[in-house]
Amino acid sequence: MKASISLLQRASKHIDKYALYVPKDGVFPKGFKVASHATGVKKNGNLDLGIIRNVNTSRKASAAALFTTNKFKAAPVLVSKKVLQVTGGEGVDAIVVNSGCANAVTGDVGLKDAQEIADLVNAKLGKENATLVMSTGVIGQRLSMDKIVPAVSQQFEGAGNSNFKDDFESWLNLAKSICTTDTFPKLITSRFALPNGTEYTLTGIAKGAGMICPNMATLLGFIVTDLPITPDALKKMLRSAADRSFNCISVDGDMSTNDTISMIANGAVDTAVIDEAHEYFPQVQQQVTEFAQQLAQLVVRDGEGATKFVTVNVKNALHFADAKIIAESISNSMLVKTALYGQDANWGRILCAIGYAKLDNLQSLDVKKINVSFVATDNSEPRELKLVVDGVPQLDIDESRASEILALPDLEVLVDLGTGSEECQFWTCDISHEYVTINGDYRS
Amino acid sequence: MKASISLLQRASKHIDKYALYVPKDGVFPKGFKVASHATGVKKNGNLDLGIIRNVNTSRKASAAALFTTNKFKAAPVLVSKKVLQVTGGEGVDAIVVNSGCANAVTGDVGLKDAQEIADLVNAKLGKENATLVMSTGVIGQRLSMDKIVPAVSQQFEGAGNSNFKDDFESWLNLAKSICTTDTFPKLITSRFALPNGTEYTLTGIAKGAGMICPNMATLLGFIVTDLPITPDALKKMLRSAADRSFNCISVDGDMSTNDTISMIANGAVDTAVIDEAHEYFPQVQQQVTEFAQQLAQLVVRDGEGATKFVTVNVKNALHFADAKIIAESISNSMLVKTALYGQDANWGRILCAIGYAKLDNLQSLDVKKINVSFVATDNSEPRELKLVVDGVPQLDIDESRASEILALPDLEVLVDLGTGSEECQFWTCDISHEYVTINGDYRS
Numbered sequence: 001m002k003a004s005i006s007l008l009q010r011a012s013k014h015i016d017k018y019a020l021y022v023p024k025d026g027v028f029p030k031g032f033k034v035a036s037h038a039t040g041v042k043k044n045g046n047l048d049l050g051i052i053r054n055v056n057t058s059r060k061a062s063a064a065a066l067f068t069t070n071k072f073k074a075a076p077v078l079v080s081k082k083v084l085q086v087t088g089g090e091g092v093d094a095i096v097v098n099s100g101c102a103n104a105v106t107g108d109v110g111l112k113d114a115q116e117i118a119d120l121v122n123a124k125l126g127k128e129n130a131t132l133v134m135s136t137g138v139i140g141q142r143l144s145m146d147k148i149v150p151a152v153s154q155q156f157e158g159a160g161n162s163n164f165k166d167d168f169e170s171w172l173n174l175a176k177s178i179c180t181t182d183t184f185p186k187l188i189t190s191r192f193a194l195p196n197g198t199e200y201t202l203t204g205i206a207k208g209a210g211m212i213c214p215n216m217a218t219l220l221g222f223i224v225t226d227l228p229i230t231p232d233a234l235k236k237m238l239r240s241a242a243d244r245s246f247n248c249i250s251v252d253g254d255m256s257t258n259d260t261i262s263m264i265a266n267g268a269v270d271t272a273v274i275d276e277a278h279e280y281f282p283q284v285q286q287q288v289t290e291f292a293q294q295l296a297q298l299v300v301r302d303g304e305g306a307t308k309f310v311t312v313n314v315k316n317a318l319h320f321a322d323a324k325i326i327a328e329s330i331s332n333s334m335l336v337k338t339a340l341y342g343q344d345a346n347w348g349r350i351l352c353a354i355g356y357a358k359l360d361n362l363q364s365l366d367v368k369k370i371n372v373s374f375v376a377t378d379n380s381e382p383r384e385l386k387l388v389v390d391g392v393p394q395l396d397i398d399e400s401r402a403s404e405i406l407a408l409p410d411l412e413v414l415v416d417l418g419t420g421s422e423e424c425q426f427w428t429c430d431i432s433h434e435y436v437t438i439n440g441d442y443r444s
Numbered sequence: 445m446k447a448s449i450s451l452l453q454r455a456s457k458h459i460d461k462y463a464l465y466v467p468k469d470g471v472f473p474k475g476f477k478v479a480s481h482a483t484g485v486k487k488n489g490n491l492d493l494g495i496i497r498n499v500n501t502s503r504k505a506s507a508a509a510l511f512t513t514n515k516f517k518a519a520p521v522l523v524s525k526k527v528l529q530v531t532g533g534e535g536v537d538a539i540v541v542n543s544g545c546a547n548a549v550t551g552d553v554g555l556k557d558a559q560e561i562a563d564l565v566n567a568k569l570g571k572e573n574a575t576l577v578m579s580t581g582v583i584g585q586r587l588s589m590d591k592i593v594p595a596v597s598q599q600f601e602g603a604g605n606s607n608f609k610d611d612f613e614s615w616l617n618l619a620k621s622i623c624t625t626d627t628f629p630k631l632i633t634s635r636f637a638l639p640n641g642t643e644y645t646l647t648g649i650a651k652g653a654g655m656i657c658p659n660m661a662t663l664l665g666f667i668v669t670d671l672p673i674t675p676d677a678l679k680k681m682l683r684s685a686a687d688r689s690f691n692c693i694s695v696d697g698d699m700s701t702n703d704t705i706s707m708i709a710n711g712a713v714d715t716a717v718i719d720e721a722h723e724y725f726p727q728v729q730q731q732v733t734e735f736a737q738q739l740a741q742l743v744v745r746d747g748e749g750a751t752k753f754v755t756v757n758v759k760n761a762l763h764f765a766d767a768k769i770i771a772e773s774i775s776n777s778m779l780v781k782t783a784l785y786g787q788d789a790n791w792g793r794i795l796c797a798i799g800y801a802k803l804d805n806l807q808s809l810d811v812k813k814i815n816v817s818f819v820a821t822d823n824s825e826p827r828e829l830k831l832v833v834d835g836v837p838q839l840d841i842d843e844s845r846a847s848e849i850l851a852l853p854d855l856e857v858l859v860d861l862g863t864g865s866e867e868c869q870f871w872t873c874d875i876s877h878e879y880v881t882i883n884g885d886y887r888s
Contacts, residue, residue, distance in 0.1 A: 104792060
């Protein structure tokens, strides 16, 4: 009983994530406007509908998206997939998101509802196949169309579409409108210059916070930019960025029916269009990957009930796939995650999770070559605390230093396989009492 | 905060598992004797050393075992594996188990320690390669040989090995001596007759209670019987039984470094030796499988912090492997397990887990044919509450009946794939606040 109380007390010492991770201002790409609304689907009256519009008319926008691989794909996933297939990613001008209801496993009626929302926005835009739809929330319940449809219409009323804005507050509200169990809205912005001397802007929004698993989670994310780029190049870039960001995070190992990461590039900055062969393509890809990593990390930081942000760094593997599956196995282990929560230096569980990783190729794991350390991410010394050296467990580990590192809200688990030069970083969090509370009563 | 309190209150209403699942007496096979001892490895002074001996001398005993597939195999696993390789499973007369320390990831020194214990018992028995060793507890710490070695020796002192007994109390103490976070010792016994008119006895002992995952868990289990059977037939029988029992349970999805299920058949009942071709073999196999299922289910019932025992029954699959992986995916889902804890009829999470199961063959899953129900296991009606019928979610589910079923300590999740005739049953439990508490502070 004593342990229980001490852990609960520890969990109650919340970090003020809102203050830490929600920006006070930002830079936003040209030619995008947003609106959000509280339709009443969320019982608490919070914002639950958001619309992003491309209002640039100088050229057609490019869009790309990655969807869940879950076999029960939600209706909005099916509808959005079709839009991208039909258009080839050209001319998509709006994303409509609702939270509170996932419109998943709702059969034909759910598909009809999602299509109706897309059609409504298309009609308002005077275009066809120009709208992506996304939903997040409870599975298996029908959308409250009586609340959502009038709310969508209402956004397009008023002279000059005055409900759509591009100020910081409006973007932050958009980020709020897609939240479910998130404790803070996830909004990041960035400006970068290419060698042509021109600056472009990226804005990213995401929601977590449970069902987070490699190959995407109950994760909605979108990135918009004013860079001009072809649909094919955008798709390639998004796939690569997601493989190094949204596909490298874990909260609870569940993969949802609704996961969608999408990107719209409207080319509102009037420079030459970038394609895959363009000399700037690698640099843009790098920028977008780092940006996606920042956004994905925010999702882990807001993992349901999480008190810790942990980077699992697996390096010197013979194959990248092996490094990734080992990082994933550690990141998903319930026993590693609860030990991290309890600040228990039970590093044996880390080795255990490495040991049951389903390796494609055994060559990356040599139990005589493995090194495992905890690494502090503040400036304290010694930065690296070696737990296993060349396969030999260090039986005289400095437990007080281990406790210091484990008490940090940010820390790293470093695994050096010593068999090659490939590496993979994964981002994960601990599993707390609060996680159980949130997910035990989610629908209530 | 309200949800948190209500869930904690619910969790505190503990079922008295000890009274429900610990037998008051039992039947034990001829020719086995046991001893147990508190060596002081467990800080609380509880029993932490157990020895089973075959004392039948009419013929050589047969032994078989299945070990963890974790790549970091604990020292006792490596030592025991070698014993079975060298002997072909013939003439193994003792199993020594310690709890409190897993002797895993302890390198060469750990291997030496495990071998020393086996050698000590061999010397006491006056035999070679006759002892299996098992350990369970914290990973990465060295065995306290100063406590264990004298305690092992001590058991063999006294006239006529008087420390070894075959009464109910001694068997129950043996079951207690292998517990770690278990809340009750797991001991079952059974007597069955073959058509030859002779009765044979099975006694099974197991420990859980976390790190429980398909393909065995931090699970130690042994079954002893006085049936005469060849080592090869025993091995085949144990493999088949484990595939339908210990490999069909899930507590938290972690697989340990120490998992071992072993069986010794000493043939103390003097009838013809059974081999794979024997007419009674299928019947014996059936008996042992059902017995192993009972034992495996006890491990789930004592899942760390578990408040519910859930049978996941996937039927009418095209392939058995598909049925198993779908059952496993549901059984391991954190979101399904927390919803069960919260008694939340969030069946969408069940479909979600089915949807991300890594199917070998997609043919077993047709989203238009799937049926999902909650099934009550008491005598209340309607026994089956249909949630999804032929792929169509039932939007007017009787939520009060759903709540009644979810409030039961035992319930079934039934998935009918409607694509074939194969089926698989899995046994799982919920994930509670208590699970997090236990695993956050395990080493303390």
